[in-house]
Structures are given as C-alpha cells and as structure tokens.
Amino acid sequence: MKPIIHTHEAIIVGGGGAGLMAALYASRNSDVAVLSKLYPTRSHTGAAQGGIGAALGNEEDDNWEWHSYDTVKGGDYLSDQDAVDILTKDAVDVVIELEHMGLPFDRFPSGRISQRRFGGHTNNETGRPVMRACHAADRTGHMILQTLYQQCIKNKVNFFDEFHVVDLIRVGDTVRGVVAIEIDTGDFHIFHGKAVLFATGGWGRCWEVTSNAHSLTGDGAAICMRRGIPMEDMEFFQFHPTGIFKLGILITEGVRGEGGVLINGEGERFMERYAPSIKDLASRDVVSRAIYLEIQAGRGINGKNYVHLDITPDTVNHYLQKDGYKDRSITREYIEEKLPDIADFTKTYLGVDPVHEPMPIQPTAHYAMGGIPTDNDARVLLDHEGTVLPGLYAAGECACVSVHGANRLGTNSLTDLVVFGRRAGKEMTKFCQETELLPLPENAADEIIAEFERIRHNQGSSKVFALRDRMQKLMTEKVGVFRVQEPMDQAVTQLAEVYQQWYDDVSVDDKGKKFNTDLLEAWELGCLIQLAQATAVSAAARQESRGAHARDDYPKRDDVNWLKHSYCYMKEDGRFELGYEPVHLGRYEPKERVY
Amino acid sequence: MKIDLRVRRFNPEKDEKPWWGEYKLDDVNSTDSVLDLLHRVKWEQDGTLTLRRSCAHGVCGSDAMRINGANALACKMLVARLRKEGADHAKIQVEPILGLTVVKDLVVDMEPFFDHYKSVLPFFITNTAVPEDGRERLQTQEDRSRFDDTTKCILCAACTTSCPSFWANDKYVGPAAIVQAHRFIFDSRDEAAEERLNIMNEQFGVWKCRTAFNCTSACPRDIEVTRAIAEVKMALTTGTI
Numbered sequence: 001m002k003p004i005i006h007t008h009e010a011i012i013v014g015g016g017g018a019g020l021m022a023a024l025y026a027s028r029n030s031d032v033a034v035l036s037k038l039y040p041t042r043s044h045t046g047a048a049q050g051g052i053g054a055a056l057g058n059e060e061d062d063n064w065e066w067h068s069y070d071t072v073k074g075g076d077y078l079s080d081q082d083a084v085d086i087l088t089k090d091a092v093d094v095v096i097e098l099e100h101m102g103l104p105f106d107r108f109p110s111g112r113i114s115q116r117r118f119g120g121h122t123n124n125e126t127g128r129p130v131m132r133a134c135h136a137a138d139r140t141g142h143m144i145l146q147t148l149y150q151q152c153i154k155n156k157v158n159f160f161d162e163f164h165v166v167d168l169i170r171v172g173d174t175v176r177g178v179v180a181i182e183i184d185t186g187d188f189h190i191f192h193g194k195a196v197l198f199a200t201g202g203w204g205r206c207w208e209v210t211s212n213a214h215s216l217t218g219d220g221a222a223i224c225m226r227r228g229i230p231m232e233d234m235e236f237f238q239f240h241p242t243g244i245f246k247l248g249i250l251i252t253e254g255v256r257g258e259g260g261v262l263i264n265g266e267g268e269r270f271m272e273r274y275a276p277s278i279k280d281l282a283s284r285d286v287v288s289r290a291i292y293l294e295i296q297a298g299r300g301i302n303g304k305n306y307v308h309l310d311i312t313p314d315t316v317n318h319y320l321q322k323d324g325y326k327d328r329s330i331t332r333e334y335i336e337e338k339l340p341d342i343a344d345f346t347k348t349y350l351g352v353d354p355v356h357e358p359m360p361i362q363p364t365a366h367y368a369m370g371g372i373p374t375d376n377d378a379r380v381l382l383d384h385e386g387t388v389l390p391g392l393y394a395a396g397e398c399a400c401v402s403v404h405g406a407n408r409l410g411t412n413s414l415t416d417l418v419v420f421g422r423r424a425g426k427e428m429t430k431f432c433q434e435t436e437l438l439p440l441p442e443n444a445a446d447e448i449i450a451e452f453e454r455i456r457h458n459q460g461s462s463k464v465f466a467l468r469d470r471m472q473k474l475m476t477e478k479v480g481v482f483r484v485q486e487p488m489d490q491a492v493t494q495l496a497e498v499y500q501q502w503y504d505d506v507s508v509d510d511k512g513k514k515f516n517t518d519l520l521e522a523w524e525l526g527c528l529i530q531l532a533q534a535t536a537v538s539a540a541a542r543q544e545s546r547g548a549h550a551r552d553d554y555p556k557r558d559d560v561n562w563l564k565h566s567y568c569y570m571k572e573d574g575r576f577e578l579g580y581e582p583v584h585l586g587r588y589e590p591k592e593r594v595y
Numbered sequence: 596m597k598i599d600l601r602v603r604r605f606n607p608e609k610d611e612k613p614w615w616g617e618y619k620l621d622d623v624n625s626t627d628s629v630l631d632l633l634h635r636v637k638w639e640q641d642g643t644l645t646l647r648r649s650c651a652h653g654v655c656g657s658d659a660m661r662i663n664g665a666n667a668l669a670c671k672m673l674v675a676r677l678r679k680e681g682a683d684h685a686k687i688q689v690e691p692i693l694g695l696t697v698v699k700d701l702v703v704d705m706e707p708f709f710d711h712y713k714s715v716l717p718f719f720i721t722n723t724a725v726p727e728d729g730r731e732r733l734q735t736q737e738d739r740s741r742f743d744d745t746t747k748c749i750l751c752a753a754c755t756t757s758c759p760s761f762w763a764n765d766k767y768v769g770p771a772a773i774v775q776a777h778r779f780i781f782d783s784r785d786e787a788a789e790e791r792l793n794i795m796n797e798q799f800g801v802w803k804c805r806t807a808f809n810c811t812s813a814c815p816r817d818i819e820v821t822r823a824i825a826e827v828k829m830a831l832t833t834g835t836i
Contacts (some may be wrong), residue, residue: 039705039795040749042655104739104746104783105718111733136746142654143746150718184698213649222751344817345652348627348671465638509642513609515699520836 003445004178008033008158009432011178011193013165013220015040017141017417018396018424020148022378023157026197030432033061033191035180037164037520040149042211044201045417049341050254051116051133052418053411054091055546058112059131061083064088066227067132072537072588074120074283075369075405076547077232078565081586083401087412088346088418095134098418103147105136106338108242116338117257120283120595129257129281133411137527138252141531144414163189164520165219167448168196171441173382175391180447181452183520187511188449192440194430197393198224198380199421203449204237206532207365207480208472211243212248220398222527225364225373225534226439229380229389230567230579232400233370234531235539235549239481240410241287244363245306248337249345249359253410255354256280258338259330260311261319262291263358265300269319270307275595279323285407285548286403287365292481301360308358311335315358352379363481369548370538371400373567378424384439384567384581385409391431397592402565404548405583437516455522458504464522467506471498471529478534483551488540495536499574500531535569537576542566559590596642596683598623598674603642603690604700616644622681626676629662629689633669633701645700655750660701661690666753666813689760691755694765708752711768715776715794720787736769738783745778745823747816754810754820760803767803768809770820777823780836792831801827 012019015036018103033055036043055062072079099105099113106114117129136143152159160180167179169190177192199221204212214296225231241262242251256262261280264270275282280289295305312315314582317329332355336343339354345360346352359401372394373381378401380392394415403416412468478491502525551579567579598620605613618636646669647657652669660669663677669689678685679806695703726732747772751792754767757760776795780788795801801824810820830836 034667036653038649038657038710039750041651042657044650044655047650047652047654096729097733100725102721102779102781102782104742104778105731105738107734107736109736113731113737137743139654139747142749144748148720153713154720156719213655214651215649247652341654346652463638464642510608510645512643514606514608515702516643517645520635521616 001187002191005190005192006033007191007192008383008439010195010197010428011191012197012199013178014043014056014199014201014396014485015159016199016201016396017045017144017148017196017414018421020152020394022150022197022199022420022428023419023424024155025422025428026480027155027157028429030155030429032229033160034177035163035165035191037159037162037183040159042248044216045146046142046145047213048414049138049250049486051118051135051411052095052144052328052414053118053121053132053409054095054134055088056095056113056115056134058093058110058115059108062130062136063134064092066130067091069124069588070121071403071409072405073593074105074409075407076593077406077563077590078546078583080402080584081588082584083403084093086376086587087403087415087419091415092374094313094422096416096592098144098147101137101147101151102403105134105389109166116254117281119253119281119287121411122278127277133257135254138254138339141414144418166223166523167445168223168227169441170504171446173389174438175271175389176438176440176444179448180378181520183515185573186516188352190440190445190447193350193390194432194435195438197378197395197424198398199394199396200398200589201252201399201463202368203531204365205533206471206475208476209243209246209248209362210365211240211248212365213435217524217529218398218527219524220394221371222530224380225530225570229372229382230384230569231370231534232567233371233402234535234568235393235542236369236406236547237535238284238367238548239288239363240366241284241291242309242361242467244345245348245360245362247349248364249349249365250341251309251345254337255311257340258311258335259316259320260309260382261315262287263308263310264294265301265303266299270294270299272375275308277512278331278595281411283407284303285550286478286595288481289550291318291363297459306360306362307432309361310358311339311354311484312356312358324521345548368397369400369402369404372400374399374401376401376423377427378420379427384579392427393424395420406549422494452519452523455506456508456511456519458505460507462501462505462507464506464525467498468525468528471532474498480537481550483539483549484553485540488536492533492540495529495533496574499533502526530570534576538566538568564589596623596625596678596685597621599686600636601686601688602636602700604699606699616641620799623674625673625678627674628670629687630658630669631670632687633689638752644725645702647702654749656749659692659751659753659756661692663688666757668751668753671746671815674811675731692752692755694762705752707765708755708771708783710771712750712775714768715772716791717775717779719779721784722786732784733782742778742781744818745774747818748774748778749816751815753815754815757809757813759807759809764803766799768799770824773801773820773824773827774820774834777827780827780830788836795827796831801831
C-alpha cells in the first residue's frame with residue numbers, strides 16, 4: 001500500500017518540552033504538525049524533578065553571568081561559551097514566560113517564584129551554593145510539559161499522537177519531510193514539509209541502569225546519523241549520582257539542594273573529602289565518581305555497591321550547623337511539601353520513608369550531553385566545519401549546541417529545552433516564510449518500508465531483549481563511569497558484532513500491522529546499538545579525562561590536545577570516522593576545576 | 596516466587612473475541628512491578644502481547660490497567676501488594692481499563708478521554724496584562740496551595756475508567772476532566788472560572804458524579820479526586836470560589 005501523504009510547513013518530531021515550545025512559536029506564523037510516538041504528555045520531560053535554572057535572584061543575589069560561569073565550569077570547559085551566554089540570559093526571560101503561560105511554580109513568601117540550591121550553581125563571589133533552581137515541588141518537568149501542552153491545545157496546534165517517525169527524507173543538502181508509522185494501523189505516512197525539527201530526547205537505554213524511560217531509544221539522533229549527519233561529543237554521557245539502587249529511578253539533586261547528604265558505609269559524609277567547598281553539591285560527574293570510588297574502596301553500605309542519600313531532618317540539621325548555616329534548619333513537613341514525589345517513589349519501590357530513613361542510591365545513566373550538532377539557532381550542522389543543512393533543526397537532549405560541554409549542570413536540561421526549543425520555533429518559521437516547498441522525491445518511503453518488512457519477516461533466532469541486554473552490559477562494563485583503552489576498543493568491536501547480529505538474526509513474534517510494538521521495539525534497538533557504537537568509538541579516541549569522560553589511563557584533562565568537540569560520522573558501510581572542531585571559548589579561560 | 600499471570604488478550608486482526616492468555620513466571624521478586632511481569636512475558640514468551648508503557652515509575656501515565664479488578668499503573672503496582680503476606684506464589688489478573696474501546700490487548704482508544712479533557716478549557720486564561728516590570732505575576736503561597744493537589748494529574752485515565760457513572764454513560768466528562776477544570780478554577784491568576792463552571796454545570800458535567808470514591812482509590816498520584824469534584828460542586832452551589 002502507498003504511504004498516506006500530509007503536507008505541513010514545519011514538522012516537529014517529539015512532543016516533549018523542546019518540541020512543544022518550538023511548536024508554540026512556529027505555529028504563530030506557520031502550519032505546524034507535531035508527531036510523537038507517545039501522547040505528548042507521556043514525554044520524558046515530565047520526569048524532570050528538581051527545577052529549571054534561571055538567575056532570577058528572587059531570594060538572594062544572582063545574575064546570568066554567574067550562571068554562565070557555573071555552566072562552563074560544570075562542563076569542564078568544553079561548552080561553547082557564546083551558546084552558554086544565550087542559555088543563561090534567555091533563561092530568565094523564558095522562565096517568566098512560562099509563569100505567564102500559567103505554570104504553577106512554588107512561591108516564596110514574597111509571592112515570587114520559589115528557587116532552591118542545586119549542584120554546581122554558585123554565588124561566584126562567595127563560592128557558596130546559590131538559589132537558582134525555579135521549581136514546582138519536585139515535579140517541575142511535569143508542570144512544564146503540562147503547561148506547554150495546554151498552551152498548544154489552546155493554540156490549536158496539529159498533533160499526530162502515536163505516530164512513530166522512522167526516517168528523514170533528505171535530498172542532497174535539502175530536507176523534504178519525514179516518514180512515520182501510525183502505530184494504531186501500522187500504515188506508513190509521509191509528512192512533506194519545508195522544515196523538520198528533531199526533539200526526540202536521549203538514549204539512556206544504552207546502559208543497564210538508567211533513569212530514562214523505555215521509549216528513550218534515540219530515534220531522532222539515529223535517523224539523522226543514518227542520513228549522513230555526524231554526532232557531536234558522544235563520549236560525554238552523564239551518570240546522575242542518585243538513582244534508586246538497582247532500579248535507576250531518579251532521585252532529584254534537589255534533595256541535596258534542600259540539605260540532603262551522601263553517607264558511606266562507615267557513616268561518613270564522604271563528599272567533604274572530594275569537594276571541600278560545596279561538598280554534596282559538586283557537579284554530577286564529580287559526585288558520581290566519588291560514589292564509585294567509595295564503593296571500590298569497600299565503603300559502600302554493608303560493603304555493597306550503593307551508598308545512602310540522607311534527607312532525615314536530624315542528619316540535615318546536624319550538617320547545616322556544621323557548615324555554618326546557623327539560621328537554616330528543616331522539618332519533616334518541609335521535606336514532605338518540597339519533595340512529595342521522591343517520598344512517593346521511595347515508599348513505593350523501596351518501602352523507605354525518606355523523612356525517617358536514608359535512601360539507598362547508586363549512579364544511573366541519565367543524560368546525553370552530545371548529539372545532533374546544531375548552531376545557536378538549532379540549525380543542524382552537516383560537518384565539523386560548521387556547514388548548515390538548510391531546513392533541518394534539532395533541540396533538547398537529542399541536540400548538541402553545545403551548552404553542556406563535558407558535563408551538564410542540574411536544572412540546565414529544562415532550561416535548554418525551552419530556550420533552544422523557542423529559538424528553533426522562531427528560526428523554523430522564518431525559514432518557512434523565506435522558502436518554497438520542494439517536491440517530494442518519488443518513492444520517498446520505499447527504503448524504510450522495505451527495512452521494516454525485512455525486520456518483520458527476518459527468519460532469525462535472536463530476541464530483541466537478549467541483544468539489548470548484551471549491548472547494555474557491554475556499555476555498562478566498558479563505556480561506563482570509568483574508562484580504559486583496551487575495554488573500550490573491545491566494546492567497539494563487540495558492539496559492531498551485536499549490530500550485525502541484530503541485522504542478520506533479530507526476529508519478532510508479531511507479524512501483524514496493528515499496534516505492533518514488537519516490531520517497533522526491534523527497530524528502536526537498531527537505533528540504540530548504533531548510538532552505542534558512536535559513543536564507544538568517540539570515547540575510545542579521546543585520550544584524556546574531562547567531565548563525564550573519566551579515564552583511568554589518562555586521568556588528567558589535556559587542553560593542549562583535546563579542547564575540542566568530536567564529530568562521529570557513520571559511513572555507508574557501517575564504519576565510523578571522527579573529526580574535531582575547536583571549542584568556542586570566551587570570557588572564561590580554561591583552568592583546573594575544583595569544587 | 597512463582598506467579599500465574601492471566602492477561603486479557605484481543606487482537607482485532609486475528610481474534611473474533613477476547614480471550615485469556617495464561618503465563619507462568621518463576622523467580623519473581625516481590626519488588627517486581629506488574630509492568631516487569633508483562634515485559635517478561637512480552638520479551639521472553641510472546642512478543643505479540645501489546646501494551647503502552649514509557650517511564651516505568653509512575654509519572655508518564657501510559658500504563659493504567661485493571662489489575663486484580665482495580666485500576667492502577669502497572670509500573671507502580673508491585674507484586675508484594677498483590678500476594679498474601681509471605682506467600683511464594685500468587686495469581687495476578689490484568690485487563691484493559693474499562694469504558695474505552697480496546698484497540699489491542701491492554702491498549703485502549705484514548706481519544707474520547709482526551710476529547711473530554713479538551714472540553715473543559717484545560718489551559719490558563721487571563722485578560723489581565725502581565726506585570727509592567729516584565730516579571731512574574733505574584734501569587735501567595737496560600738493561593739498556590741489551593742490547587743496544588745490537582746496539578747499532579749498525569750492524564751492516565753485510571754480515575755475516569757474506574758467510575759461507574761462513566762461506565763454507564765461515556766458522555767460524562769469524567770473525574771480526570773473535572774480535576775483539570777479544578778486546577779484552573781482554583782488558580783487565583785486565572786480568569787475563566789465562570790466559563791469552566793458553566794461547562795461543569797451542564798448535563799454531562801460534574802453532577803453526573805455519584806460520589807462512588809472509586810476515582811480517589813484509583814489515582815496513582817494520590818490526588819483526592821472526589822474532594823476536588825466536591826469543591827467544584829460547592830463552587831457551583833454557592834457561587835463562590
């Protein structure tokens with residue numbers, strides 16, 4: 001059957017924070033379609049908890065330049081500083097805009113938006129943690145997602161819910177649209193348009209223990225890679241320090257922002273040794289490594305591979321006094337009001353009430369700093385020389401602007417979504433007004449339809465879950481928190497084998513059309529494996545330690561040779577090649593990172 | 596422990612009528628969720644088993660199901676809560692939520708649910724200009740707390756599809772839509788309360804609620820749904836918010 005053809009000027013793939021913000025802006029002057037493989041309100045933006053970073057200075061002195069410096073330092077100087085300035089300046093304005101859209105932020109007694117402390121965000125003069133994370137309890141992402149969706153409903157944005165985008169229609173250096181499967185019917189649809197935005201989120205499902213949703217399989221990034229677009233800085237993937245032990249469910253850094261502390265098996269607040277100045281609120285890469293070092297030294301709880309996160313009022317108040325915060329203390333009621341979802345998660349999954357007992361935690365694969373390379377207006381780059389592919393855009397976690405550099409600060413993901421989602425929407429609409437609709441090539445969907453038929457009828461014996469399990473174990477063991485040359489080289493070879501096995505031998509039980517999630521999961525696994533390959537290749541090449549990329553064999557940062565972004569290209573024959581582009585420096589000269 | 600899992604199956608491409616799939620699972624931990632069990636069936640035994648899921652920790656709202664006769668999110672319902680204390684064997688039955696058409700297995704047609712949602716003007720409305728200083732509108736902590744509970748809704752439909760009034764007549768907007776209306780009616784910054792209350796006052800609005808309380812028990816976010824509905828009824832009765 002022939003694919004069904006739709007025409008819209010701007011096509012937005014992904015209904016999370018970045019996609020919806022772009023949709024709001026683009027739909028003011030252009031005809032927009034938003035495609036999501038979920039219902040938009042199921043997107044993983046809704047799982048973000050602690051806050052959105054913006055230097056409002058509602059309770060104490062703060063300014064966007066401090067936020068810039070903290071972001072650049074947090075990113076271990078790999079962030080492009082021009083992009084970071086846009087992020088932090090626009091952050092203030094965009095948070096106010098969200099409030100004007102009705103977002104129910106918590107409030108200070110003054111009636112202004114409530115802010116809390118978060119890792120790596122400081123008063124640059126005193127070096128102490130600053131209240132910068134604007135929040136709605138511990139469900140800030142949920143409120144952003146709901147508010148943006150509500151505004152899209154109000155503004156009658158066209159949604160195509162449960163349409164799974166599986167290919168980009170690229171002709172030379174132009175884009176003509178995307179191909180999607182309507183999940184309910186299994187029919188293929190072509191969305192023909194002038195501009196396409198990918199806002200499809202991350203790929204934490206490459207690792208065994210992750211905070212990411214099952215649906216975060218990196219589709220948008222993998223589709224771009226298959227259509228000749230390189231992936232930038234793939235070796236930088238963040239492990240969040242505090243995931244629920246074994247499950248990986250996120251426990252917000254806001255717990256530590258409110259005074260929570262990490263405790264090892266000897267009852268010691270060990271972050272005092274690793275980051276004497278801001279301790280538990282050091283940036284995430286630093287804290288995750290510290291937890292692993294404690295566990296390796298046998299100082300996990302009862303010698304096991306986890307530590308405790310303690311927000312019980314007695315413990316918190318003890319350390320607040322010790323740290324010289326004479327006028328700060330917290331109560332059980334305060335915790336219950338500020339962190340209700342955390343309490344719900346730990347009660348549900350662990351039977352632990354965090355106001356009475358500490359929570360067992362371990363680092364969890366959380367966030368891709370790297371991804372589809374873009375300029376500061378979300379325009380996708382074709383190469384490390386900075387060539388723009390007109391009409392193609394990316395924003396949010398799947399994109400690499402790069403503002404997060406080698407390690408993202410907490411709260412900056414939500415900021416990134418709305419700031420660069422907004423810029424993408426504005427830029428797309430401008431592009432749509434300036435250009436004509438280019439014709440669809442003939443049989444634009446044939447290649448991807450054939451690929452799906454191949455997977456559907458493959459006579460193999462490999463199950464999706466078994467291959468996924470093998471990939472996740474390889475990534476966890478060899479391309480995880482600590483990295484060494486030889487295991488990474490093995491991972492590169494072995495992941496290529498896993499991909500080949502997936503290609504030759506994967507089989508699905510469901511051969512039908514209707515709501516065939518078996519088939520879609522098999523296809524998603526192909527995306528994950530290729531992104532894992534790009535990650536391993538990029539990581540094996542970088543011979544230094546920087547941010548989230550920590551190597552035992554090259555423990556120091558090397559600015560002479562490695563102050564540059566990597567670009568990983570996937571070739572037609574499945575090989576990967578690397579190119580490099582210098583970091584855009586600015587006001588902040590690289591120096592040693594101390595917390 | 597061992598689990599006997601019964602799942603209501605229906606694939607309109609093949610089946611004339613629904614049937615029960617029966618699956619045996621060994622080595623189940625009491626801390627496993629029903630979603631974990633369904634995944635094991637799908638991944639290890641029968642890939643055709645079809646369900647929606649995403650975040651797997653109760654915040655995205657994809658996997659509302661009827662589990663042992665009561666609505667819950669599969670990812671938040673642990674085996675420990677479905678077995679007799681200390682037992683090493685349990686029977687668990689999973690069906691699609693009721694009152695919406697089954698698309699395939701545990702997947703139902705969510706469109707009527709979202710149509711009800713959209714009917715209550717679920718978005719912020721005001722005609723007052725933003726503050727001249729360009730900053731946020733002010734709101735007291737007390738005003739903010741009035742609608743805090745209803746901001747937690749994840750639109751999973753567990754409440755609406757547990758409601759006898761909705762089962763009896765699917766034109767009823769249902770508890771989830773009323774929760775959304777409540778979130779805006781009681782927001783001191785919003786100015787369309789009257790319009791929304793008029794919608795709530797219509798034939799298939801809030802008065803169809805018979806206070807069965809099923810919605811409150813079903814809510815995976817612990818929203819006091821019946822109370823929110825009562826507050827909307829009270830606002831209609833007294834004319835004050």
